[in-house]
Amino acid sequence: MTAIGVLALQGDVREHARMVREAGATAVPVKRADGLTSLDGLVIPGGESTTIGKLLRRFGMLEPLRSLVESGFPVYGTCAGMILLADRIEDAGVDQPSIGGMNIAVRRNAFGRQRESFEADVDVPVLGDEPFPAIFIRAPVIEGVGEGVDILASVAGERPVAARQGRLLVSSFHPELTDDARLHRYFVDMVEGRS
Amino acid sequence: MYLSTEEIPMETGTFRVKSGHAEMLKGGVIMDVVTAEQAKIAEEAGAVAVMALERVPSDIRAQGGVARMSDPALIVEIMDAVTIPVMAKARIGHFAEAQVLQALGVDYIDESEVLTPADDKYHIYKWDFTVPFVCGARDLGEALRRIGEGAAMVRTKGEAGSGNIVEAVRHMRAVVDGIKRVQTLSKEQLMAEAKELGAPYELVLYVHENGKLPVVNFCAGGVATPADASLMMQLGADGIFVGSGIFKSDNPAGRAKAIVEATTHYEDPAMVAEVSKGIGEAMRGLEISQIPERELLATRGW
Numbered sequence: 001m002t003a004i005g006v007l008a009l010q011g012d013v014r015e016h017a018r019m020v021r022e023a024g025a026t027a028v029p030v031k032r033a034d035g036l037t038s039l040d041g042l043v044i045p046g047g048e049s050t051t052i053g054k055l056l057r058r059f060g061m062l063e064p065l066r067s068l069v070e071s072g073f074p075v076y077g078t079c080a081g082m083i084l085l086a087d088r089i090e091d092a093g094v095d096q097p098s099i100g101g102m103n104i105a106v107r108r109n110a111f112g113r114q115r116e117s118f119e120a121d122v123d124v125p126v127l128g129d130e131p132f133p134a135i136f137i138r139a140p141v142i143e144g145v146g147e148g149v150d151i152l153a154s155v156a157g158e159r160p161v162a163a164r165q166g167r168l169l170v171s172s173f174h175p176e177l178t179d180d181a182r183l184h185r186y187f188v189d190m191v192e193g194r195s
Numbered sequence: 196m197y198l199s200t201e202e203i204p205m206e207t208g209t210f211r212v213k214s215g216h217a218e219m220l221k222g223g224v225i226m227d228v229v230t231a232e233q234a235k236i237a238e239e240a241g242a243v244a245v246m247a248l249e250r251v252p253s254d255i256r257a258q259g260g261v262a263r264m265s266d267p268a269l270i271v272e273i274m275d276a277v278t279i280p281v282m283a284k285a286r287i288g289h290f291a292e293a294q295v296l297q298a299l300g301v302d303y304i305d306e307s308e309v310l311t312p313a314d315d316k317y318h319i320y321k322w323d324f325t326v327p328f329v330c331g332a333r334d335l336g337e338a339l340r341r342i343g344e345g346a347a348m349v350r351t352k353g354e355a356g357s358g359n360i361v362e363a364v365r366h367m368r369a370v371v372d373g374i375k376r377v378q379t380l381s382k383e384q385l386m387a388e389a390k391e392l393g394a395p396y397e398l399v400l401y402v403h404e405n406g407k408l409p410v411v412n413f414c415a416g417g418v419a420t421p422a423d424a425s426l427m428m429q430l431g432a433d434g435i436f437v438g439s440g441i442f443k444s445d446n447p448a449g450r451a452k453a454i455v456e457a458t459t460h461y462e463d464p465a466m467v468a469e470v471s472k473g474i475g476e477a478m479r480g481l482e483i484s485q486i487p488e489r490e491l492l493a494t495r496g497w
Contacts, residue, residue: 135215
């Protein structure tokens with residue numbers, strides 16, 4: 001069975017693991033660099049991007065992850081995970097280590113603070129006609145898109161909130177907090193070479 | 196500077212958005228800070244959020260008097276200093292303080308027993324707010340009452356400002372044991388159990404069916420060392436609040452970082468040992484039995 005790692009340094013790991021299983025793959029929590037081998041793909045969960053970034057560096061996982069991403073390894077990042085996969089972070093905090101690899105610029109907390117966090121139905125054409133119940137929590141948006149990046153969904157005056165580049169997938173919202181497993185299934189299909 | 200969400204059919208302040216934020220904090224450490232500079236130290240150490248306060252609990256305990264919501268100017272200064280979420284405390288039942296904190300835009304409100312309660316009967320009706328609340332609890336019934344009032348996150352109380360983990364352990368065990376007990380009951384016993392717990396029946400039913408609380412449960416009140424954090428995570432905490440334990444120790448930056456690392460790798464004793472090396476002395480703690488009963492903070496709230 002396809003094994004999908006869920007980066008388990010901090011964040012909503014359990015929810016992603018549930019969705020990965022729902023999508024028909026095995027979920028493997030990963031806390032160390034040596035846990036990255038023998039996986040078919042990786043999910044970087046929601047959480048605090050500054051915290052996860054610092055822990056990746058402290059536990060020697062940044063370089064191994066960068067090499068994996070460069071080699072075409074499939075990774076899906078939600079919210080904090082999207083920030084960590086972006087090549088550029090606008091308004092980054094003083095010290096925000098990131099993995100990079102995706103040709104996008106993101107802005108953190110782009111909709112505001114928690115008070116402005118929201119739910120909305122978002123059209124994600126690659127998932128079919130039914131809109132996706134998207135939950136945005138202090139969410140980032142994609143501000144700039146480079147070559148090779150396909151935008152999968154947008155809100156608020158066409159601001160991109162989900163995108164794909166090769167085998168990298170990102171969303172600024174949290175499918176793992178809903179019961180809609182379509183985006184995780186899309187990722188598993190991507191890992192298994194079907195999409 | 197922020198994007199307008201006016202044109203999207205969207206809904207703010209839903210329970211999923213509130214409790215979802217707490218899900219994002221899991222496996223992390225939330226640190227009490229009293230200045231913008233401390234907030235930056237906490238962020239640098241890897242905190243997932245900070246709690247903006249005028250005085251840490253051990254100082255509130257030492258100085259006495261009425262403890263109230265912090266000066267809004269201080270809270271805003273701290274919000275401006277860091278990019279991670281900022282929480283702030285309102286007195287139990289003081290919904291006007293909570294309204295002020297919401298107007299300031301704090302990311303989470305802690306209706307906290309560390310401050311002097313404003314109402315001796317009722318907690319805040321938290322469903323009225325867009326900003327989520329975290330509340331303290333000593334057992335399952337108290338946790339479910341707070342969730343029934345709209346809390347989107349709970350934390351076991353422990354004994355704030357004591358630097359002594361024993362009460363935190365007692366409360367976490369009480370919540371976890373309560374959950375296990377409710378799981379083993381048969382359906383016809385649940386209403387009587389709800390009465391016994393003083394908790395809403397629907398939430399007791401949820402616990403029976405899911406074997407967990409419907410919201411995230413952190414631990415608070417007494418964490419002073421990386422091993423304390425590991426202990427609480429192993430007992431079932433989703434994450435850790437550290438109050439006085441960091442900035443009342445002699446190496447706050449080092450201790451903060453070590454507690455963050457021990458929380459991540461809580462199930463790996465070798466790692467907890469490694470991060471615990473050379474971080475100086477922990478805060479001086481208090482023996483719980485030496486605290487006069489009227490000065491215990493955990494017994495506030497109902």
